[in-house]
Structures are given as structure tokens and as C-alpha cells.
Amino acid sequence: MERRARTFQGALALLLGGVLITGCAASGDGSATSADRSAGKGGPAGGRQPAPGAPSAAPGQREDGASEVEDGTAREEAAPDYLSTFALDVDTASYGYARRTLGDGQLPSAGTVRPEEFVNSFRQGYEQPKGNGFSVNVDGARPGAGAADWSLVRVGLSTRAASDTGERPPAALTFVVDISGSMAEPGRLDLAKTSLGILADELRDDDSVSLVTFSGEAETRLPMTRLRGNRTKIRDAVEAMEPADSTNVAAGVERGYDEAAEGHREGATNRVVLLSDALANTGETDADAILGRIGDAREEYGITLFGVGVGSDYGDALMERLTNKGDGNTTYIADEAQARKVFVDQLPAHVELRARDAKAQVEFDRETVEQFELVGYEDRKVADEDFRDDGVDGGEVGPGHTVTALYAVRLREGASGHVATATVRWLDPRTRKAHEETGSVETGAIGGKLWDGAGARLQVTAVAAYFADTLRGGDLPGTPPLGTLASRARKLASSTEDSSVAKLATAIEQADRIRNGGSDEPPADGGEGEIG
DSSP: OOOOOOOOOOSOOOOOOOOOBSOOOTTOOSOOOHHHHHTTOSSSGGGOOBOOOOOOOOTTBOTTSOBOOOSSSOOOOOOGGGEEEEEOOOOOHHHHHHHHHHHTTOOOOGGGOOHHHHHTTSOOOOOOOSSSSEEEEEEEEBOBTTBTTEEEEEEEEEEOOOOTTOOOOOEEEEEEEEOSGGGGSTTSHHHHHHHHHHHHHHSOTTOEEEEEEESSSEEEEEEEEESTTTHHHHHHHHHTOOOOSOOOHHHHHHHHHHHHHHTOOTTSEEEEEEEEOOOOOSSOOOHHHHHHHTHHHHHHHOOEEEEEEOSSSOOHHHHHHHHHHTTOEEEEOOSHHHHHIIIIIIHHHHSSOSEEEEEEEEEEOTTTEEEEEEOBOGGGBOOGGGTTOTTSOOEEEOTTOEEEEEEEEEEOTTOOSEEEEEEEEEEOTTTOOEEEEEEEEEGGGSOSBHHHHSOHHHHHHHHHHHHHHHHTTOOOTTOOOHHHHHHHHHHHHHHHTOHHHHHHHHHHHHHHHHHTTOOOOOOSSOOOOOOO
């Protein structure tokens, strides 16, 4: 059955399979998009749509007047203005590319900044589920300082980490590598070759790989080959890659999916891994058209797409769109340290999936909530009524991944009690059976001070979100100046002893200097490049 992928799109998207935050207003969730705010639409001052003040529906009745179904297939639902629905996203490429751009002495383009990918680049410390599903964690705090009547509410979803014993299904990975002329720049094809060489040492004997390259046209360099006894052969094929001419991404992706289908292994995790700067200039350059040509293989064999972006010039929009619609995720690498983190620490352990077509829906309580705004996820919106339609695309999530959604929430004056219920729905990757898990939060859990009382990980989440929102010119309530934000990040780096938070502080300092007319040298430390 052909999928009806009706996911709403807002911001630009990035690349492959392995996170922006301002206004999930699909079907009216009580928020307004950034475009609406700038155009003066969607509600009161600041553009944030107030939640209607109408009373709740009578027991046993939905807002549309229909009777509640009691057989477990449906539940009483709030009016659409109180729902926020989106597909899960574990991408981190936007943050990695922003750090690269800042290190080069420039501010990233606002269209490439996706706050959810900044937030999801950092450890959150959520409790993990005991089974193969999700845990749902909801907390929050008040940022104060100009946003005294607002709280930040964090919805955190987490999957169980991969087994320490390395037990997982075998992987069948098809690498599609860009060898166009633009990839000759240092930090592109050379980094891709290094990355694949590293991975050849890390994959198991029962894993398989194939190699496709593309420039003006695509070529299969290595059909699907088991690692056992063939590691030298695989390394030789990788080392033989040299830059050529134009960039025909469509030809590469299409050939890659053909090879993945040809070498498909039952019971294995079958994935296409695209390494490219995504600067398509030959053949089909539209992501939807490209994915349409490989749709049958994607659907029939369950092949997912993982994107690894490289290069100082990077085709953000094409890569994001490809992976979002290709049932995968994306990351960005700028140097060998990042490549090693992705291809050694993360990819071998994350080739297995924990969930397919995962979506989240947050239902706010009309009695306590006056306004709310989701930070990011514009290009991952899902219509509220499609939350339980399993034919509508969601996100693919692997072991040990966390997904965080941050909301700015204004409570009604004097309100007390229930604030919101968050539900995550996903399909088991093997059985395709649907599962759900929920969590909720009360006013007492979001009323503390963010900077003086909240946990360090919630503060890191807030810093990352505020930083991203500032880079793209947003107006998230309680946003500190960049200098203050950098100081908070430095303090958090010290208290958590987390090097990734120290790198976040460096990036904020670089942005502050550039904005004030200064320049910056490329950072000496390695980037994050996390899958999730």
C-alpha cells in the first residue's frame, strides 16, 4: 500500500539518516509560525496564538460533538488548538554545520538553523525504558528575566541503548559517495574516504557493504560484500575514489537504492548511507522527484537513508528533505575527530532501529494553559488528525537516541494543576505493530527557576534552544543576550565536565564576536557530529 506522506513542511531540511523549534501550528496547536509572526498573523502581540477560553467538552463527547469511542481505538480529544503534533527527528546536522560556519568566521544562514537539531546534539540524561519502546519525560522551569509569566516545558523521549554485548541484527549498508569536483576541497572526499576506512575496521564480519560513487553519472564500485575475508578489498575500493566533475545526486541515490535492493538481506538492517556536500547541479535536483524514483525500493524493502554532510559549502535544503522523506536522519562532519565519533562510536551501534514512523502529540490543558509555542520542528509537522494514521510518515529512531521538544508555555493567571500530556506513537520495526506511551506534567513541576534551580541538562537544553533561536532571528521568551548565554554555557560546561557543552560555549562566543564586528579563527577542538 502506498504511503500517504502528508507531513507538513515549514523550514528548510537537511540530509541523511543517523533537530528547529518555533511554532508547531499544524491544524492549529495554539502557536503561530515564525512567518505568521513576522507577517503579523496568528494572534496577539508577539504573534503567539492564545489558547481559546472555551470550556472543555462534556464527558464522553469530543469537541466536534461526536461521541467518544470506548473500545480503546480512540480517546476523548481536546480541540485542535490545544494539540501539537510532529514527527520525531534525531538529526543533528544543523548544529554541526553551524559550528563549522562560525569557525570559518561567518554566521550561519537563518534558513539552515534548526533549533531541535541544536538541542538534540546534547546528552539529556532521561530515564531509559526497560523495553524496546520509549520513555516519556516531561519537566520545565521559568526563565524569568523579561519572561516572568512564561515557562519552558521540555518533553523528552528516550529509547533503550544498544546492548553492550554488541548483539544486533547484521547490517547491509550501501555507501553512496559524492566524487564530484566540489568534493576535491580538503575536508570533503578525503574525509569521506577516511570515514569509510574507519568503518571498515569497526563493522562485524557478518555485516555487508556496497559502494556507489557519483559525479555526472553513478557507478557501482563494489556490490554487496560481506566483511568477513574482504576488508582489504573494501578498503582498496574506497581508496580508489578520486574527484571527477559535476554532481548528479539523483543518479547516485537511485543507483544506491538499486544496489541496496539487489543486495537486500532478510533480517538485516538495510540502509543507504549518503556522503555528500549535496550541491546538486546535474540531473534531477528536486528531492521529492529523486525520492519518487526510488519509492518502490524504499517501501518494499524498508530501506532507510542516513545522510552524512561535509564541506564548508553545503546543500542543506536538499539533504534535509532527502532524509526526512527517506525515513532516515542526518549528521554533519567537519574533521576526522567528528568522523571517528560518528563512524566508530555511533553508527555501528545504531544501525538497528527501535521505532519506525514515530510521532509525538502534546495535548495542553485548556483550563491552565493560555498560550504555547513549540521551538522548532517546522519541517516535521503532522496534522493533528494524522497522529494515529500509521500510513503517514513519522521518524525513525535507533537505540539510545533521545528526542527533545521544548515549548514556551504561558499559564492562565492563578492556574494550578494539569498542564499537558505527551504521547509518543511508533511502529515496531519488525512486526509493524503500533505502540504508545504517555507522560504528563503539572504546574508545580514547571514553576521553579531555570537558571538557579533547574537541573544542568535542562539548562543546557535551554541554552542550545536560545542560541539557535537567536541565530535565526526569533523571539523566544526569556532569550538572554549572546554574551550572557555564553557565560551560562561556560558555567554549565564546568559543572557537567562535558566537553560538548564547552564547544557550545565556544560557538556562542564566536557568534557574539562576529555579530559585534569581530572575526574568529577556526576552532581547535573537534565538533560533535552526533547521530542522536
